[in-house]
Amino acid sequence: MRHLIASEDFREGFVEMLPACLGLVPFGLVCGVGAQAAGADWLATLGMATIIFSGAAQVLAIQLYAADAPTLVIILTCFVLGLRLLMYSAAMAPLLKPLPPSWQRSLAFLLTDQSFAAAIRRFAETHDARGGGLHFLGCGAALWLMWVVTNMIGFYAGNAIPASWSLDFAVPLCFIALVAPLFRSVPTVAAGLVAAVAVIALDALPMKLSLVAAGLIGIVAGTIADVARERWTAR
Amino acid sequence: MDGALKLWIVIVVVGALNYLSRLSFIAFFASREMPPLLARALRFVPAAMLTALVIPMVLTPSVAGSLQGVNPRIPAAIVAAVVAYFTRSTLATLSLGMIALWVLQAFAR
Numbered sequence: 001m002r003h004l005i006a007s008e009d010f011r012e013g014f015v016e017m018l019p020a021c022l023g024l025v026p027f028g029l030v031c032g033v034g035a036q037a038a039g040a041d042w043l044a045t046l047g048m049a050t051i052i053f054s055g056a057a058q059v060l061a062i063q064l065y066a067a068d069a070p071t072l073v074i075i076l077t078c079f080v081l082g083l084r085l086l087m088y089s090a091a092m093a094p095l096l097k098p099l100p101p102s103w104q105r106s107l108a109f110l111l112t113d114q115s116f117a118a119a120i121r122r123f124a125e126t127h128d129a130r131g132g133g134l135h136f137l138g139c140g141a142a143l144w145l146m147w148v149v150t151n152m153i154g155f156y157a158g159n160a161i162p163a164s165w166s167l168d169f170a171v172p173l174c175f176i177a178l179v180a181p182l183f184r185s186v187p188t189v190a191a192g193l194v195a196a197v198a199v200i201a202l203d204a205l206p207m208k209l210s211l212v213a214a215g216l217i218g219i220v221a222g223t224i225a226d227v228a229r230e231r232w233t234a235r
Numbered sequence: 236m237d238g239a240l241k242l243w244i245v246i247v248v249v250g251a252l253n254y255l256s257r258l259s260f261i262a263f264f265a266s267r268e269m270p271p272l273l274a275r276a277l278r279f280v281p282a283a284m285l286t287a288l289v290i291p292m293v294l295t296p297s298v299a300g301s302l303q304g305v306n307p308r309i310p311a312a313i314v315a316a317v318v319a320y321f322t323r324s325t326l327a328t329l330s331l332g333m334i335a336l337w338v339l340q341a342f343a344r
Contacts, residue, residue, distance in 0.1 A: 019325035044242050051250035056288075061245055071241055078249040082256050084284050090260035091277040094269055104265060108258035113288065117281050169308060169336050170329060172292035173315050177328035179285040180319035191279040192286040199287040203298045211287050218283025223276040 009131040013118070013138025020114050021146040023174035026167040027055045028147055032154020034059060038066035042155060049151035053144060054112065055171070057081055058151075060208065076207065083212045087219070088116040095119070098129035107133060110140025117178040186229060191222025307339035 004010055028049070035045040040062070048058050057078045064074040088111055096104050119136040126132060161167060183189045195218025202210035291298055293312040315332030322328070 019329065023325060023329045039238065040242055041239065044239065044246065047243065047246045051246055052253060053250075054253055057249060057253060061249060065242060065245065071244055074245050075248050075252070078245075079252045079256075082249075082253045084288075085253060085256035086259055087277070087280045087284055089257055090264070090273070091280040093260045093264035094274060096261050097265060101262075101265065104261050105258060108261050109254060111257040113285065117285065120281055166333075166336055166340065169311070169333065172289050172308075172312060173329050173332040174325065175285055175289040175292070176312060176315045176332065177319045177325040179282060179289060180316040180328075181323045182282045182285075183320065188279065188282045191283040195283040195286040196290050199290050200294070200298055203291070211291070214287035215280070215284035218287060219276050219279045222279030222283060223272070226275060226279075 004134065004137070007134050009134035010138040010141075013122075013135035013140075014142045015138075016118060016135075017114070017139045017142035020118075020174055020177070021142055023170045023177070024055070024114070024143070024146065025150050025170070027171045027174075028150025029154035029158045029161065030168055030171075031055055031058045031062070032151040032156075033158035034062040034066075034154075035151070036155045036158070038062045040065075042152070045151060045155045046148070049148045050144075052078075053109075053147060054082065055147075080207045080209055080212065084113075084215055085111060087215065088113075091120065092116065095123040095129065095132060099133050103133055107136055107140070110136065110144065112140070112143060114174065114178065115139040115143055187222045187225035190225035191218045194218045194221035305343070307336060307343055311336035311339055 031049065032045060035048060035058075040048070048061070052058050052061070060081055061074055061078050064077060089108070092111065096107060099107075115136060118139045119132065122135050123132045179192065183192055195214045198217040199210050199214035202213050204210075205213065289312075293308050294306065295308070311332055314335040315328050318324075318331045319328040
């Protein structure tokens, strides 16, 4: 364990995630405040942060729980929202393939929107599975620690922050910081644009299905644009 | 059903389903070759999925309402996107995006 944490790749991942962690602090606070307002005790709040480890799923679960939705409805809705993790898992699969199964099973737990984006970028730069794995572990550890701490602060003290500061806007800003630098090729822009239009058009779908559906449509659009560009340049 | 028990059922089941989703294809393709077209499509997961996540967050409180009225989050998000594109820095995106929102909110008042 100690040599893992002492490794350069691990520390690089940990440090690289710190600005993102700062931006996600309000998200963690929101989850903690919501849990407290919905009547969850501190142990359940801690359980959500450590076990579910997904802001979007936690906010949704708490909202539905506070609205007294049936258990099965809460579980199904959170599962649909979590379907994007399938796509992240598939995209990470070739990168983690050289690593032993025990590593794959541990790293999978740390797969989130943020750590996924950071890991993909890192692997694209180095193509080193072991270093990339350690880097991913560092990213995930930083996010997980920050997540548990901020959820609990939110539970005990989150209401002290005035709403007029609009700190919740830091959450989309973190995602913008991840996604905007990607738009440097035509197929990537196509994927993003189509996903953006689709998520607005499909907003009325139940159970937040619009997110996963729009993501899939965007991926198809990007792939078609990529194939078309290849045909075009091959002529 | 007891409220605390219900919440714990949700926590454990959603946690388990999330973990299985996270592990799914990592485990599946650990011993199989991935079809080339799929590998190609997966390169667009970050751009498409993160965009689909972020758009509704900017268009809050409601997507329909934001498209009709003036929502200071939209121009602030555009400022942040431009900063992110050129600097690739999370910290710069965060700080300038928040400042843009605060300035716009001050003017809107």
